[in-house]
Amino acid sequence: MSLILGPAPHTMQQGDTGAFMRQVVYATGPGLAVLTWIFGWGTLINVLWAVIVAVAVEALVLTMRGRDVRFFLSDWSVVVTGLLLGLSLPPTSPWWLTLVGVAFAVIVAKHLYGGLGMNPFNPAMVGYALLLVSFPVAMTAWIAPFDVPTFSESVALFLGQASPDAFSGATPLDTFRTWAGDAQALAGHDILHGRIAGRGWEWVNAAFLLGGLYLLARRIINWHIPAGFLAGLALPALAFWLVDDVRYADPLFHLFGGGTMLGAFFIATDPVSAATSNQGRLIYGALIGVLIWVIRSFGGYPDAVAFAVLLMNLAAPTLDYYTRPRTYGHDKPDRGIG
Amino acid sequence: MLSLLRGKREPIHDFPGGIHPPENKARSTAAPIRPGPLPHELVLPLNMHVGAPARPVVALDETVLKGQLIAESQGRISAPVHAPTSGRITAIEDRPVQHPSGMTATCIVLEPDGREAWAELEYRPDWAATDPAALLEQVRHSGLAGLGGAGFPTAVKADPGEDTRIEQLIINAAECEPYITADDRLMRERSPGIIRGIRMLAHLLRPDEILVGIEDNKPEAIQALRSAAEGTDIEIRVVPTRYPSGGEKQLIQLLTGKEVPAGDLPARVGVICQNVATAYGIYRYLEHGEPLLSRITTVTGDAVSHPGNYEVLVGTPVKDLLACAGLDADRLGKLVTGGPMMGFTLPEPAAPVVKTSTCLIASTPEELPEPPPEQPCIRCGACAEVCPANLLPQQLYWYAKNDEFERAQQHNLMDCIECGACAYVCPSHIPLVQYYQYAKGEIRNQEAETAKADRARQRFEARQERIERQKAEKEARRRERREAQRRKQEAAPSGDDGTRSDAAVQASATSAGGGSAASGGSDGSGSGNGDDESRADERARRMKQLKVTYNKANKQWKQAQAAFNKAQRDGADNLDQLSANVDKLRTRADEARAELDALVQEAKTDVEAATGRDLKTLKKEATDAELAARRKAKEVQAAREAGATEQAQSLEREHEQLRQDADDKAAWLKRVMEEQGMKEDE
Ligand code: SF4
Numbered sequence A: 001m002s003l004i005l006g007p008a009p010h011t012m013q014q015g016d017t018g019a020f021m022r023q024v025v026y027a028t029g030p031g032l033a034v035l036t037w038i039f040g041w042g043t044l045i046n047v048l049w050a051v052i053v054a055v056a057v058e059a060l061v062l063t064m065r066g067r068d069v070r071f072f073l074s075d076w077s078v079v080v081t082g083l084l085l086g087l088s089l090p091p092t093s094p095w096w097l098t099l100v101g102v103a104f105a106v107i108v109a110k111h112l113y114g115g116l117g118m119n120p121f122n123p124a125m126v127g128y129a130l131l132l133v134s135f136p137v138a139m140t141a142w143i144a145p146f147d148v149p150t151f152s153e154s155v156a157l158f159l160g161q162a163s164p165d166a167f168s169g170a171t172p173l174d175t176f177r178t179w180a181g182d183a184q185a186l187a188g189h190d191i192l193h194g195r196i197a198g199r200g201w202e203w204v205n206a207a208f209l210l211g212g213l214y215l216l217a218r219r220i221i222n223w224h225i226p227a228g229f230l231a232g233l234a235l236p237a238l239a240f241w242l243v244d245d246v247r248y249a250d251p252l253f254h255l256f257g258g259g260t261m262l263g264a265f266f267i268a269t270d271p272v273s274a275a276t277s278n279q280g281r282l283i284y285g286a287l288i289g290v291l292i293w294v295i296r297s298f299g300g301y302p303d304a305v306a307f308a309v310l311l312m313n314l315a316a317p318t319l320d321y322y323t324r325p326r327t328y329g330h331d332k333p334d335r336g337i338g
Numbered sequence B: 001m002l003s004l005l006r007g008k009r010e011p012i013h014d015f016p017g018g019i020h021p022p023e024n025k026a027r028s029t030a031a032p033i034r035p036g037p038l039p040h041e042l043v044l045p046l047n048m049h050v051g052a053p054a055r056p057v058v059a060l061d062e063t064v065l066k067g068q069l070i071a072e073s074q075g076r077i078s079a080p081v082h083a084p085t086s087g088r089i090t091a092i093e094d095r096p097v098q099h100p101s102g103m104t105a106t107c108i109v110l111e112p113d114g115r116e117a118w119a120e121l122e123y124r125p126d127w128a129a130t131d132p133a134a135l136l137e138q139v140r141h142s143g144l145a146g147l148g149g150a151g152f153p154t155a156v157k158a159d160p161g162e163d164t165r166i167e168q169l170i171i172n173a174a175e176c177e178p179y180i181t182a183d184d185r186l187m188r189e190r191s192p193g194i195i196r197g198i199r200m201l202a203h204l205l206r207p208d209e210i211l212v213g214i215e216d217n218k219p220e221a222i223q224a225l226r227s228a229a230e231g232t233d234i235e236i237r238v239v240p241t242r243y244p245s246g247g248e249k250q251l252i253q254l255l256t257g258k259e260v261p262a263g264d265l266p267a268r269v270g271v272i273c274q275n276v277a278t279a280y281g282i283y284r285y286l287e288h289g290e291p292l293l294s295r296i297t298t299v300t301g302d303a304v305s306h307p308g309n310y311e312v313l314v315g316t317p318v319k320d321l322l323a324c325a326g327l328d329a330d331r332l333g334k335l336v337t338g339g340p341m342m343g344f345t346l347p348e349p350a351a352p353v354v355k356t357s358t359c360l361i362a363s364t365p366e367e368l369p370e371p372p373p374e375q376p377c378i379r380c381g382a383c384a385e386v387c388p389a390n391l392l393p394q395q396l397y398w399y400a401k402n403d404e405f406e407r408a409q410q411h412n413l414m415d416c417i418e419c420g421a422c423a424y425v426c427p428s429h430i431p432l433v434q435y436y437q438y439a440k441g442e443i444r445n446q447e448a449e450t451a452k453a454d455r456a457r458q459r460f461e462a463r464q465e466r467i468e469r470q471k472a473e474k475e476a477r478r479r480e481r482r483e484a485q486r487r488k489q490e491a492a493p494s495g496d497d498g499t500r501s502d503a504a505v506q507a508s509a510t511s512a513g514g515g516s517a518a519s520g521g522s523d524g525s526g527s528g529n530g531d532d533e534s535r536a537d538e539r540a541r542r543m544k545q546l547k548v549t550y551n552k553a554n555k556q557w558k559q560a561q562a563a564f565n566k567a568q569r570d571g572a573d574n575l576d577q578l579s580a581n582v583d584k585l586r587t588r589a590d591e592a593r594a595e596l597d598a599l600v601q602e603a604k605t606d607v608e609a610a611t612g613r614d615l616k617t618l619k620k621e622a623t624d625a626e627l628a629a630r631r632k633a634k635e636v637q638a639a640r641e642a643g644a645t646e647q648a649q650s651l652e653r654e655h656e657q658l659r660q661d662a663d664d665k666a667a668w669l670k671r672v673m674e675e676q677g678m679k680e681d682e
């Protein structure tokens, strides 16, 4: 009789990393749908393309590294990376832009650091930042909300056979940044005056918020990072807006503008590159929020989720060191870099 | 005061983390406790407890009676073993024991004769009137050792030391691991005995409060305990079902809000925790005289047809017990001893049930499958959320995996209770606890190595210092003597020159009875002590001479005797001459011996005069100290192997002291003997 041997515990909770990641994929559903509704097929096409590229590149790299391709693909992490980057790109992006970003994210930001779990930076955001720095024009070519190109136009854009110039328009964040301080101009831009925040984008953010709440409910993420993130963004926004509402946008505008909700619930919460202790996560999220507000209000880039997240990725290990919980039986937490 | 406390409902505190694994308890609680099998042999490991293994006191082929002592405890942290039934000792040999690696260990093998003939038992119905210290001594002979699975000798745990006040005696009835229901059934069926056992423990410990912690998933047991505890000051505290509420530290935290300081024992915060089955065992022992012969073990899993709780004789081979529960061997996949969270898999079912065997899970491969392959850690933090010790399991895993033990220690790896909650929730199926056990083992090894090297160095240095000091002292005494001699000669100008003085001293020293060598003289410069010492020195010299003389004479005498015998056989004619020679040599040897003995006797008297003790006592003390130190070293070793780090550390401290003591005594003895001119072989 040969018995099964193995380490304790002998029973485990259902679910694995793949299931965990798939939940993230499902939770982006509403956001993806709303993006497609407001900005056209370009988003959907790019997201699908990004995922395909991500999986293909991952398989290639795994083969080259001599790893078990099926096993490592089964954690679905690369699908999430491709998906999140695809969701962040403008709907007018041509195929090569997406390809470059995703390939860079998977090869450099993930595998050169040793693969899943070893990457200090959020791969999707590394890809995004690279594209933003290298192709600033293409990366800011958003379409005016509800000014949806036809399917064939979207395909043409994707194939690089059409110029995005014909479709692109400024986002609410761009618009505010351009006219900040000019009360009359601000009042005159319709795009700034949706129901709760900037037109179109308010619904995108609401949809991602919904997906985020789903993740919270399923305990895929916990509340610390999103809560810190949103508070870190809203509180300075509120304070400055109360002081000068012409120069500074109101908190709702920030919360429901740009990539806020996608960033708060899907990107900053990437566990691999975030802080790990609860207290650390709260601070981590809050600092990302503050950084976003600072860059949006004073910086040269219209949105700032990617840079803020990458900067805080850098700080995550330090945060972990300084926010270690107090272990049972110890008088005080052992903190600091030892 | 106690009634006051009982009046108000004490809040239940909380511990961080925890999980809710499927309980799987129902199937084994349905039936009442059944008797286990009487196997054709019982295999009793000498080490069923934490601490030093017991020492067999029976011989091969000896017939033993039920309850008879067959192995006595060795050292303070140890527990004796008793014959679970009457029969014959058929072997004392290495047998496989319950261990993940299928390790073997020394076991006494008993072949039951089926008569169940009891040995004479010692009852203690008057326990309530017995002095706690005497009672504790009695409990030491019970063979009880943490029946909840920890296996720490009960008497040791019930003895926190004279000056430790116990605020809470906590009885652990939580039984938080899935599958296990042994305590549950025990409480349902035998609560009155349990309550009496708890009162005995309370008599030993005199706590301010007695709290029984039990999870709310055992309503019948709670009911039974409550009614049995009616009218006593024992409080039944129901805690929410959440693993690992039955962890000692967690239960203490739940019931009292106290935390046991890292690396310390609960007694430090005035708490003693005992398992509910242990309390019952104490009752059986004190009121019925039964040492620990059997225990309640849960046998469950999909591969047995009669899951339930069995009252199993200690030493029953697992396979016999499984057969008794209706094992379907073809369906057996994983055989787990202990619970599914903290138990381990057995490679084969030959090993015996021991005092700590709470549960056997004979599972099918579908029930407890092989763990899925380990995926990379995604730092999701699920593990940290459930850790009851508030650790960061993912960090610990990282450090353990990369052999960064120092970092792991900084992250308090040693405070991990190995509950497995983290591994249970890990979506990447990382066997986290295995990593921690590995790292802990490595750290312990390193520490032991360092400590050993340190001690060796310290001993070497101390010895070096002692030798130097003695040399210097000797030198000083010699100088002093010379000085005295010189002054004496100056004071008595007899015309003798200095070169002769040594001879004179020697001459006077050789005079029998060891007359005073250095005279008090008129100058009075030699202190009394100096006199004694120089006298002892002279005596030593003389004794050396005598020894040489004696050995020589003795040898010659023996040779002469041999020559004489030979001559006699050969019929030689110089027999008389030879005989005279033998006599002469023998006389010489005898004389030398006599003088030597006299000197030794005198030296001994001097030792007594100087130290107030006779040499024998000194020697005995030195030997005893040495033995005590060695025994302690063994205990340290045993505790360390058993993984009881905290225990080992405190033992180590004790050992250090004993070692020091032994070294001192040995050094002193040596010095005294040297000074009195005796060699150690005397
Ligand atoms: S639960 Fe597993 S995957 Fe998640 S952080 Fe802990 S060790 Fe890593």
Ligand code: SF4
Pocket (backbone or CB within 6 Å): B383, B386, B387, B388, B389, B390, B391, B392, B393, B415, B416, B417, B418, B419, B420, B421, B422, B423, B432, B433
């Ligand atoms: S096994 Fe250790 S690290 Fe894991 S949950 Fe239990 S105490 Fe925490």
